[in-house]
Amino acid sequence: MIKVSGVRKRFDGVTALDGLDINIEKGSIYGLVGTNGAGKTTIIKQIMGIQRPDEGEITIDGQPVYENTEVKAKLGYVSDELYFFPGNGMRETAKFLAGLYPGWDMDRFEKMVADFGLDPKKKITSFSKGMQKQAALIFALSAMPDCLILDEPIDGLDPVVRLKAWKYIIDDVAERQTTVLVSSHNLREMEGYCDHIGIISKGRMVIERDLEDLKSDVHKVQIAFKGGFVEADTYADLNVLHKETRGSVTLLIVRESREKIEEVLRAKDPAILDILPLSLEEIFIYELGGESDEISSII
Amino acid sequence: MRSAASSRPYASIIGKHLKRFWSLPLLYTASMFLAVIMPVMLLDETESNKHYLAGITGQENPLAVFLIVCIAVSAGLMYEYLERKISANYMHSLPVTRTQLFFGTLAAQMIVSVIPVAVTAAALIAMGAGVSASLMWVLNSVVMIAATLAITVLACMISGNVLMTLFNICFLNGVVPMTLFLADASMNEWIEGYVRSDILEKILINSLPAVSLATGAGIIKIAAWALFAAVVIAVSLMIYKKRPIERSGDSLVFGWTKSALLTVVTFLGAAFAELLFLDLFGKDSIAGIVAALIAVLSIFIVMSILIYRTPKVLTKSGIVCAALTIALIAGYNFGFSHDVLGIETKAPGASEVEKVSVEAICHENGPRYDGSLFKGNKNGNIYLEDRQNVEAACDLQKVFAEYLKSGSLEGSDAYTQAGGAFDVSMKLKNGRSFDRSYSWERSNKAINDEAEKYLAVIYESSEYKEKFSFSKMKACDSMIVYGSGTLEADEEESVVSLDRKQQTGLLAAMDKDFQSRTYKQEIQTVKKGYDPYSIEMEFGGDNYQSVTLTVLPTDKYTLEWIKKNI
Numbered sequence: 007m008i009k010v011s012g013v014r015k016r017f018d019g020v021t022a023l024d025g026l027d028i029n030i031e032k033g034s035i036y037g038l039v040g041t042n043g044a045g046k047t048t049i050i051k052q053i054m055g056i057q058r059p060d061e062g063e064i065t066i067d068g069q070p071v072y073e074n075t076e077v078k079a080k081l082g083y084v085s086d087e088l089y090f091f092p093g094n095g096m097r098e099t100a101k102f103l104a105g106l107y108p109g110w111d112m113d114r115f116e117k118m119v120a121d122f123g124l125d126p127k128k129k130i131t132s133f134s135k136g137m138q139k140q141a142a143l144i145f146a147l148s149a150m151p152d153c154l155i156l157d158e159p160i161d162g163l164d165p166v167v168r169l170k171a172w173k174y175i176i177d178d179v180a181e182r183q184t185t186v187l188v189s190s191h192n193l194r195e196m197e198g199y200c201d202h203i204g205i206i207s208k209g210r211m212v213i214e215r216d217l218e219d220l221k222s223d224v225h226k227v228q229i230a231f232k233g234g235f236v237e238a239d240t241y242a243d244l245n246v247l248h249k250e251t252r253g254s255v256t257l258l259i260v261r262e263s264r265e266k267i268e269e270v271l272r273a274k275d276p277a278i279l280d281i282l283p284l285s286l287e288e289i290f291i292y293e294l295g296g297e298s299d300e301i302s303s304i305i
Numbered sequence: 306m307r308s309a310a311s312s313r314p315y316a317s318i319i320g321k322h323l324k325r326f327w328s329l330p331l332l333y334t335a336s337m338f339l340a341v342i343m344p345v346m347l348l349d350e351t352e353s354n355k356h357y358l359a360g361i362t363g364q365e366n367p368l369a370v371f372l373i374v375c376i377a378v379s380a381g382l383m384y385e386y387l388e389r390k391i392s393a394n395y396m397h398s399l400p401v402t403r404t405q406l407f408f409g410t411l412a413a414q415m416i417v418s419v420i421p422v423a424v425t426a427a428a429l430i431a432m433g434a435g436v437s438a439s440l441m442w443v444l445n446s447v448v449m450i451a452a453t454l455a456i457t458v459l460a461c462m463i464s465g466n467v468l469m470t471l472f473n474i475c476f477l478n479g480v481v482p483m484t485l486f487l488a489d490a491s492m493n494e495w496i497e498g499y500v501r502s503d504i505l506e507k508i509l510i511n512s513l514p515a516v517s518l519a520t521g522a523g524i525i526k527i528a529a530w531a532l533f534a535a536v537v538i539a540v541s542l543m544i545y546k547k548r549p550i551e552r553s554g555d556s557l558v559f560g561w562t563k564s565a566l567l568t569v570v571t572f573l574g575a576a577f578a579e580l581l582f583l584d585l586f587g588k589d590s591i592a593g594i595v596a597a598l599i600a601v602l603s604i605f606i607v608m609s610i611l612i613y614r615t616p617k618v619l620t621k622s623g624i625v626c627a628a629l630t631i632a633l634i635a636g637y638n639f640g641f642s643h644d645v646l647g648i649e650t651k652a653p654g655a656s657e658v659e660k661v662s663v664e665a666i667c668h669e670n671g672p673r674y675d676g677s678l679f680k681g682n683k684n685g686n687i688y689l690e691d692r693q694n695v696e697a698a699c700d701l702q703k704v705f706a707e708y709l710k711s712g713s714l715e716g717s718d719a720y721t722q723a724g725g726a727f728d729v730s731m732k733l734k735n736g737r738s739f740d741r742s743y744s745w746e747r748s749n750k751a752i753n754d755e756a757e758k759y760l761a762v763i764y765e766s767s768e769y770k771e772k773f774s775f776s777k778m779k780a781c782d783s784m785i786v787y788g789s790g791t792l793e794a795d796e797e798e799s800v801v802s803l804d805r806k807q808q809t810g811l812l813a814a815m816d817k818d819f820q821s822r823t824y825k826q827e828i829q830t831v832k833k834g835y836d837p838y839s840i841e842m843e844f845g846g847d848n849y850q851s852v853t854l855t856v857l858p859t860d861k862y863t864l865e866w867i868k869k870n871i
Contacts, residue, residue: 017551018560056397057551075314079400089395091325098324105317106400 007032008053008153008185013062015048015209022048023059024209030202033183035175037200037217039193039290045209046189047086050157053187054083066153079107082151084142084159086189090130096141097126100148109150118144122170136162143171147178154178156188160195172199197286207294217286224289225267227258230278243270247292259284259292314401318409322383323416330420333376337425340368345432358434362442364519369425370449374515376421377450378474380414381457388466393553407545411458411538418450445522452514452530453478455537462544463562465555468611476570481512487576494580495641496648497709500728500740556612563612567605567626572633574604579638605630652706653699657733661698662686664728665760670827670854678850679777686730691768698729701759705743708752725756761824775816782845784808786838786871801871811840814866818859826859838867 010028014021023045030036040046051057052064055071055078064070069077091099096119104110119126122140124133130141139162146154154175160168176199178184190196196203197217204214213220224247231254241249241258244267248259255278260267264281271279284292341361348354360366386392396406426443430436460473485508492499511517514530552558557566578600586593605627609618644650664674664686676682689695705727725746731739745752763769771777784807788799803811838856843849856863 051394051551054398056394057549073402075400075402075405078398081398081400083398085394085398087391087394089391091321093325102317102321103399105313105320 007067008036008187009063009065010049010053011063011065013049013052013059013064015045015052015057015060022209023052023062025062026206026209027211028204028214030185030187032185033179034202035179035186035188035200036202036204037196037286038187038189038204038206039191039196039286040206041294044206046206047157048209049206050155050187050189054078054081054155079109079149080152082146082149082154084139084146084156086157088138088142090138090141092131093129094131095127096124096130096144099130099145100126103145103149107149111148111150114150115144115148118147118174122167136164136167139163140167140171143174147174150182151184152182153185153187156186156190158190159188160190160192168195175199193287193290194285203286205290205293213289213293220289221283221286223263224259224261224284224292225264226282226284226288227260227267227271228255228278228280228282229258229271229276230255231274232277237274240274241270259288314405315409315412318401318406319413319416322410322413326380326383326413326417329376329379329417333372333379333418333421334424336372337369337421338428340372341366341425342428342432354433358429358432359438361429362434362438364442364445364449364522367519370515370519373422373446373449374453376418377453378457380418380450381454381461381474382470383410383414383417384458384461385467385470387461387548387553388464388470390551390554393550397550403546403548404542407542411454414454414458415451418454419447422446422450445518445527448527448530448534449515449518451534452518452537455534455541456514459537459541459544462541462548463557463559465552465558469556472611476566478513480569480573482509483573483577485509485512487573487580490580491576491637491641492648494584496644498649498705498741498743500730500742502738502740504738556614564622564626564629567608567612567623568629568633570608571601571605571626571630572637575601575630575634576637578604579634601630601634649709650706651739652703653731653733653739655692655696655699657735658695658699658731658739659734660688660690660732661695662688662730663694663698663760663763665726665756665764672852673854674773675850675852677848678779678844678852679773680779687772688730688732689763689766689768689772691766694763694766694768697759697762698731701727701756702729702731702741702743704752704755704759705741725753727756727760757824757828764824764827770820773819775812775819778812779844781808781842783841783843784811785841785843786811786867787841788838807870810870811863811866814862815840815854815860817862818857822857822859826857829857829859838864 008028008030010026013023013026015023026045026049028036028038028049038046038049048057052059053066053071055073058072064072066077066080071077071081091102094102100110100112100115104112116126122144124137124141124144130138133141139159143156143159146156156175160171163171175184175186179186188196188200200217202215203217203220205212215223236256241260244258245261246258247261248257250257262270267281268279345354345357348357361369364370386396397403401409422443426439429439429442434442456477457474460477461470464470464473485505489501489505489509493501510520511526514533517526518530548558557563575597578597582593582596582600583590586596606618609623609626610616613620613622639645662676665671676685676687679687689698726742726744728742729740733739745756784803786801786803788801835858837858839853840856841851841853843851856867858864
């Protein structure tokens with residue numbers, strides 16, 4: 007289990023992480039989403055033990071990560087900015103990594119290299135950006151990690167390779183209870199694979215929920231009343247995130263259970279009442295609407 | 306197939322670096338071969354070979370020393386992964402501690418550096434340089450590498466990018482000698498009577514590991530530099546552990562060091578510019594001040610751009626640094642021009658002084674009183690311990706100190722007939738030294754009279770006569786008497802070279818004159834119409850010296866001996 011408690015990090019007077027809390031259960035696929043500059047990559051670097059938080063604590067299975075080789079040896083990492091030793095091929099890099107990761111599986115490495123169709127002798131730096139992403143994922147998975155930390159891992163990959171990459175990840179989760187933390191802007195894909203979601207903004211956690219719970223908690227409501235008259239306190243009993251009126255129809259984004267919304271609004275005798283689940287992308291936009299001015303302008 | 310290698314972080318890191326930087330030892334081994342081994346192969350004579358090999362193992366070959374420094378600096382750059390955010394993030398995401406990364410890289414650097422030295426040493430032994438001498442050379446070179454590498458590593462730890470790493474390698478190596486040189490040059494410029502102390506000279510020579518170890522390294526010096534390397538490495542490790550990886554790619558990784566470095570470099574540059582331009586144009590020259598200001602401004606702008614990585618120099622930090630630098634320069638100028646430490650006016654009392662060495666160049670035969678010409682005094686001074694001499698020297702130094710409180714001796718020229726000079730070196734009872742050197746114009750009667758009074762006490766004392774007796778001088782290799790009326794050596798008829806027996810006779814006569822000579826006689830201007838004889842004495846050995854003495858009209862015994870024997 008990955009636990010981030012009250013982590014703060016400042017760079018040159020700018021607060022990047024502001025008391026961030028994250029809880030990731032073992033064997034779950036946790037999607038970390040947030041606007042640009044929300045602090046996703048920064049918290050991932052703290053979790054990987056690359057940077058040290060100014061305040062707060064980060065533990066994996068109860069042990070601190072920073073300068074802890076035992077814990078770090080159980081982490082697989084694909085960074086958003088990839089680095090490979092100049093002049094090295096995949097096999098040469100694999101030999102180096104095999105000396106550092108106790109769980110390194112050379113058979114798996116060779117199998118994945120063949121499966122992804124990469125040349126293990128060719129200089130990695132001469133690979134295309136997408137191929138470099140594949141190489142990084144192969145290295146991360148060949149270390150047989152207990153936790154896989156992926157910072158925008160699928161950006162730049164073609165759909166076939168993306169499916170293949172996700173298959174390996176899902177298999178690891180199913181077979182070895184691997185914990186996965188993935189950060190991405192591709193929310194549709196995250197919605198398809200993640201079971202938990204954390205939305206962060208300005209270095210703080212806005213929502214951290216099981217994805218199904220989250221989706222069942224936030225609804226899009228289209229409502230219209232006879233004569234178009236709406237009383238001022240019609241929606242007072244609901245947690246309305248967003249309200250928009252188009253002609254006689256009002257669009258509401260409400261953070262409540264379907265049952266409660268129905269109970270409250272049926273009592274007002276609406277002419278039309280449609281209650282629809284939200285996609286992750288919509289939840290992201292509406293949840294951060296109140297947090298971020300940029301999102302407000304998009305809405 | 307699971308990897309069996311789990312706890313080999315050091316082996317992995319070292320192996321990685323060696324695979325990547327294998328060309329370095331190859332390049333430097335080849336360079337050492339060309340610079341050190343090949344010349345031996347070109348020499349035919351066995352004696353020349355031996356002499357040359359001894360020079361190598363004694364670290365007397367500047368090219369070999371230069372290459373050793375280059376090896377260490379190049380190897381130090383293996384920490385280049387710290388200079389880019391992307392590589393720094395990668396290396397620190399691996400399951401290795403910073404300590405393992407630090408020492409793994411350091412070990413690879415030492416291996417890469419030692420290979421060329423070890424190969425060269427093997428070749429030296431094969432060529433007959435002697436096993437123990439070659440092994441000593443290896444030890445000396447390895448410590449030289451370790452100390453130079455330690456400074457390079459420290460520069461890498463505080464720097465965030467390649468440019469600043471290179472700058473900091475130069476800065477960290479140069480800051481101590483530069484500061485000492487600046488202090489010495491400034492004292493020389495501003496403080497009358499200032500003499501560079503032996504300690505300062507020793508510190509200057511020993512402020513750089515390569516120079517220090519190449520100049521007479523014994524086992525203690527080697528051990529001291531090894532300790533220095535260990536301490537600097539330990540400090541570097543501490544810094545590495547605190548290094549914010551997110552600052553990689555910036556100029557300096559610790560924010561406060563930016564303003565500190567900008568201020569120190571600008572101040573040093575300003576002080577040097579001031580010395581240079583005011584020396585070129587003259588102290589009160591407006592052109593000199595303008596040139597110095599332009600130089601300082603240029604240094605400030607260049608350093609500011611390098612450190613803050615923006616041409617916008619008038620930032621808050623830039624203005625603070627500029628103000629701090631101006632304050633430092635003002636303080637530095639005020640301090641020296643007003644002698645706030647009281648160096649000029651300091652005068653130890655005779656009760657504090659154990660012994661004195663005095664050299665007064667007020668006459669033609671002054672060079673004869675150089676301590677190195679006397680037996681048992683290779684480089685040192687000859688000290689006088691009789692209280693009357695100590696008191697006289699102290700009193701005379703006090704005269705100069707008092708005089709400098711109200712005026713200056715400026716404008717004098719010690720080394721012409723028009724001036725006088727008084728150098729004094731005192732050994733204080735507290736173990737410290739006190740050295741001063743004054744020069745004045747003969748026309749300055751007040752000082753002249755005081756100097757003559759006290760110098761006569763010293764010069765005519767039995768202790769002085771005994772310690773500077775011709776009998777105490779080292780045996781000279783040759784002694785030539787130049788005939789009366791000429792000082793030109795090419796006029797053969799007036800030049801007589803003396804044999805050993807004649808030398809002994811003449812020296813005895815000269816000593817008789819010296820023992821009975823008064824100070825007034827010593828400093829007498831040779832009378833008009835008197836064509837003096839002169840005697841040239843040559844001292845050989847490693848430090849060749851030649852002294853030409855003028856036979857004074859009052860040197861009765863010497864003149865008699867010359868007339869009788871030549």
